[in-house]
Amino acid sequence: MSPTIPAIQLEAVRLAFPARTLSFDLTIAQGGITAVLGASGSGKSTLLNLIAGFETPDQGSVALMGQPMAAVPPAGRPVSVIFQDNNLFAHLDVATNIGLGIDPGLRLSQADGTRVEAALARVGLSGFGQRRPPSLSGGERQRVALARALVQTRPILLLDEPFAALDPGLRAGMAGLIAALKVELGLTVLLVTHHPEDVRRLADQVLFLEEGRILLHVPRDVFLARTDLPEVARFLGA
Numbered sequence: 044m045s046p047t048i049p050a051i052q053l054e055a056v057r058l059a060f061p062a063r064t065l066s067f068d069l070t071i072a073q074g075g076i077t078a079v080l081g082a083s084g085s086g087k088s089t090l091l092n093l094i095a096g097f098e099t100p101d102q103g104s105v106a107l108m109g110q111p112m113a114a115v116p117p118a119g120r121p122v123s124v125i126f127q128d129n130n131l132f133a134h135l136d137v138a139t140n141i142g143l144g145i146d147p148g149l150r151l152s153q154a155d156g157t158r159v160e161a162a163l164a165r166v167g168l169s170g171f172g173q174r175r176p177p178s179l180s181g182g183e184r185q186r187v188a189l190a191r192a193l194v195q196t197r198p199i200l201l202l203d204e205p206f207a208a209l210d211p212g213l214r215a216g217m218a219g220l221i222a223a224l225k226v227e228l229g230l231t232v233l234l235v236t237h238h239p240e241d242v243r244r245l246a247d248q249v250l251f252l253e254e255g256r257i258l259l260h261v262p263r264d265v266f267l268a269r270t271d272l273p274e275v276a277r278f279l280g281a
């Protein structure tokens with residue numbers, strides 16, 4: 044895959060809900076972490092849903108890794124998604140939850156089992172394979188969700204407030220892990236967050252949404268300097 048091909052491209056995308064119409068024109072290069080910011084209801088989750096294929100644009104086009112996505116369902120897209128509530132199956136053990144990332148039908152080879160173990164080790168959870176999600180802490184469950192995303196080996200990782208339920212120590216741990224994975228795997232990461240410290244420690248770029256539109260799409264340091272904008276000052280003061 045040529046590195047000059049954008050990881051994510053939305054051209055003249057429009058999606059109308061009763062309360063709000065969202066419009067996005069957006070190009071995100073391969074590699075790097077883009078923090079997605081904006082007030083509640085500004086369209087952050089919807090943007091991720093349009094990329095992941097859980098929402099379909101009324102108009103415009105979405106291309107990922109240079110390929111048009113109009114006819115591609117979520118499972119066929121080069122995207123892994125981790126939500127705040129991590130979507131683990133409570134009745135299945137951790138290894139099985141991760142195995143679902145390799146094959147939803149769970150037809151797993153011995154090599155796949157080894158990949159699951161390696162992913163658990165990478166997120167610091169060796170030996171947790173037989174545990175069930177309800178017996179884990181919130182931070183451990185988020186790391187299992189990250190391990191499941193890792194075995195999918197997809198180049199784009201969408202994170203919708205993945206640290207929201209975690210205390211500051213665990214937030215820092217998850218943030219460090221994601222920063223390391225970005226470098227190791229060359230992932231293109233979109234991270235929805237309400238926390239200025241996530242922007243400072245993780246973001247390469249910032250995408251700031253307002254009322255369903257992109258207000259700013261700039262490098263992190265440019266964003267941090269734009270305290271002349273009330274929206275930015277409010278976010279950084281939060």
Ligand SMILES: Nc1ncnc2c1ncn2[C@@H]1O[C@H](COP(=O)(O)OP(=O)(O)OP(=O)(O)O)[C@@H](O)[C@H]1O
Binds near residue numbers: 060062082
């Ligand atoms: N399926 C839907 N049906 C109707 N309206 C929707 C739907 N999904 C989102 N919206 C509306 O679109 C707008 C953007 O919602 P979205 O969830 O993307 O915002 P957000 O920035 O992620 O907010 P939050 O920070 O509160 O999660 C809101 O006005 C929301 O009510």
